[in-house]
Amino acid sequence: MAKETGRKLIAQHKKARHDYNILDTFECGLVLTGTEVKSLRQGRASLVDGFGQIDAGEVWLHNVHIPEYSQGTWTNHSARRKRKLLMHRAEIDKLIGKLQETGLTLVPLQLYFKDGRAKVELALARGKREYDKRQTLREKQDRREADRAISAARRRSRR
Structure with a gap:
């Protein structure tokens, strides 16, 4: 079986660019379970209420809705659980410094597969x-x- 290449968009938060001034963007990996990946491969997700948060030096994605996998059994995931994001330490340190300014937040812009791996485009933004x-x-x-x-x-x- 050939390896998947390129970029396949799953979901995007279209209203984010209307509601926020985007200051900087970061590409982050996601720590997911098997049923979450299968559900994403079906193209089902919503970023509307999602936001990022830094907790103990780790970046977490909250309120992103990935519906349960229809063929999943008892191993299925909860739809709105918090998910860990994978970023370089230097990027996390940069974010920690920036987020101490008031009015800045982390907003997910896009969820996509890049070369077969699930990624999220996270934006450092100020609300309009x-x-x-x-x-x-x-x-x-x-x-x-x-x-x-x-x-x-x-x-x-x-x-």
Whole structure:
């Protein structure tokens, strides 16, 4: 059997980029049980309520929902258990220093398989306020309108 290569997306937290200013991202491995991996291979997971936390020098992922494996027996996992993340010591030390600033949090952005191994993209983020979200939406809409106007002008000039 050939070894799996490339990157296969399982789940992503689309609203995270809207709700948070992303300062830095990290790729982390996950410590999973067999039934969790099988459930992820079926493409079932939700990152919506998930967050990262550092406890005694280790990084943990909380509230990420990986549903129970349908063919699992008594060995099945609980859906929202906390899962250990695998990171380099230097990255963890960097995170510990940054998280002491107020208002910063760890948010999972994506859950994916990379070369057959489950990975999570964890972001160091600062929560946006309501007016920041509105301003970001306004800027995005202005950019879109400007692009439309430019492309319409180009179409008119070709005729």
